Amino acid sequence: MESIDVAEVTARLTEPFPVEHIDFKNGLAYVPQELVRDRLISATGNRFDWTIDQVLFRDDGVTRRTDRATGETRRPLSMLVIGTLTIPGLGSRAGIGAHPLDEGAGEDAAYKSAESDAFKRAAMAFGVGLRQLYIEKAASAGGGGRAPVNRRGPGRSTASVTTPARQPEPISDDVFRAQVQQAIASKDGELFRRMADVAGTGAERWKVLVQATETVPALDWVTRQIERRNLSLADVNKVIERQRTKLAA
DSSP: OOOOOOHHHHHHHHHEEEEEEEEETTTEOOHHHHHHHHHHHHHTOOOEEEEEEEEEEEEEEOOOOOOOTEEEEEOOOOOEEEEEEEEETTTTEEEEEEEETTTOOHHHHHHHHHHHHHHHHHHHHHHTHHHHHIHHHHHHHHTSSSOOOOOOOOOOOOOGGGGOOOOOOOOOOHHHHHHHHHHHHOOOHEEEEHHHHHTTTTTHHHHHHHHHOHHHHHHHHHHHHHHHHTTEEEEEHHHHHHHHHHHHO
């Protein structure tokens, strides 16, 4: 592979993601895999190599499940994918991903999930999203105060020791709209995220958030927040499609 400017590529790899690109699952912060891959492509000029070294199956000795038909307690299989990410000038980093093999789920879905997880972990070893996911976000999750001490060691999430965030205070629709506009004008991603928490189940407030997005990733983030809350907002979905067309133009 052609050599690259190591300092420049490292700076691009470790550049913070916009706050609206960071999502949460089971209390842990993460960046969607498509954004991690896009970061690798843009930071290296698409000069990197990702190879799958091993695909393994193991008896998961941790999680036990009971077969309702037989009453037998079985230890389910998990699929493991181990891969190596190589960036010229920076070397190689290994990543491992795992996904449970549930009956009827199919191996394709498990492979895609495990491969994606392995890729993200290898990218994180180069610094992609590392500081945000394990340091800065831990501090903000505690309500803006001092960052909690990570007692689980390097590379471990601090989510389990953070103080739960306070519920947002109720505000009027006019104040909500004004604060969304303020978040966009000042590029304040944290305020924009809080507005999503404040929006609740109100369709009109979600429309305001959708129409305020200025990029496709930001629109995707708002869409994911609606899906996570299991909101059925037909009118909002129409606004999302119009906004997506507008941003793609």
